[in-house]
Amino acid sequence: MKVIPIYIEAGISGFESPAAEYKELGLSLDQLLIRHPNATFIGQASGQSMEGIGIFDGDLLIVDRSLTVKNGDVVVANYNGCFVCKLIDKPQARLLSASKSHAPVTIKPEDDFQLEGVVTRSIRLHHPAPELTACMH
């Protein structure tokens, strides 16, 4: 939410706030977290397989489609009609999890597979956000 600050000015003193000319636009998380707004979408992580690199169930994922995927990147891919978040092992064409209880998955020629984008940030909501929790799972 954007709060619009309205300053009370009595109009008596005639002194303007000494900070007035230093006022700038507030900090924007969008600006910090999203480099390519047209190519970026936000998704929500579901599952435990990426906990080793700090992505937990319910985290927000910022996915940038414009970046070129490098080996070892955290990616989102379409794997047989489902969005998945994994580490990519390009030389061996595998999807790796960041958890001991999930084995690597080898991408076979008959699989339906497309890289969707690179996960550039993940966001943990330490307090639940009502906008999201209304319909979670």
Place this chain on the structure above:
Amino acid sequence: MYALVDAVSFYASAEKVFDPSIRNKPVVVLTNNDGFICAVCPIARRLGIPKFEPYFKVKWLLQKHGVVVRSSNYELYADLSERMMNVISRYCDNQHIYSIDESFLHFKNYGGLIKDWHQYGHEIRRAIWKETKLPVGVGFGTTSTLAKAANHAAKKLSGYNGVAVIDSAQNGKAVLERMDVVDVWGIGRKISQRLKQQGIQTAYQLSTQCPKAIRKQFSVVTERTVNELNGVNCLSWDDVREPKREIFSTRSFGQRIVDIHSLQSALTTHSAIVAKKVRRQYSLVKKLMIFASSSPHDDNYYKQTMVYKFPVATDNSCDIAKAVSLVLADIFVEGVRFYRCGVGAIELESRTFRQPDLFLPDNSNPVLMACLDKINNRYSQGTLKLGAEGQSEVWQMKRNFLSPQYTTNWRDIPKIRC
């Protein structure tokens, strides 16, 4: 050089962006109230699914082929359209967004800067696909009409693969010979019927006609089309950009309505939509048309149309809604099961050149209207509305096969399996 970039069956393709499970399936999208098929993806087209057919008529065919059916998800399409247009804008400094999925580009003084238009077109396609996952066709031509023709070839004719360039008489001929005259930009169905009676079947045949003779028989607009097909620029950017002369909002109801209050809230909502569109193009409404009808298939078909003329042209939603209230009693008839209603601004004036009335008070309230638009643009349409629009949803659009609003509603963001 001009270019036209547009998406391949945009609505259907947009449905596939955030739903990977249907990427390789046939998909169709239905119009308002799930009435007609308005978009058919290439896979469905190959199965012979027809466009513009009523849904109920082809339901069996869709089921037989396992076609995925979706209602129009305008929230999603508007967002994806904006992304696509922004990506396109990187490729040319002069862009004109012509419709939700079409964008003209004008490369002025680019002489020699772009060596290979084919390659450039493929670059644009690749970037849009990578960043938005929307497939597009790109057509280049020495006029906007030729760019439109090249775009048609890029998407519809075999051997072009998404990009076509018309920069000479030879490659122009190759495209225009294979193009039906009805597909030429600016030639409607009526004109094409008359042309065909004279043996002019293809776009190429039209291009060989004498422009002066065409002008005599048809109009100066058709003459321009002939010239444009021959590489002579006749359409200035401003012709393409001209604001709309009429703005309508009409719709059939999800279910019939029989009481005056529901009709009022439906008409008022339409009037608010019209008012918003009017403001967006810096116009004012002088005359407003308000109508409601039962279905033409009913016994005793009923239709009533009223025209309200404003003393001073306005873009104020409150004034426009007031006009609806004033004529409502003349439109509503007890016992009629209303099927459709709408509001149209049929006479518009420019806000820039507005003529105030010396004796009438100025009712416009630009600050309030700007505030209203800002809130609704930010928090979605209908967040802030007039009391007369009501809370009832009975008359609202039927969208039984609606996909989630993946990019505009937090609750709908895509789930990603970890």
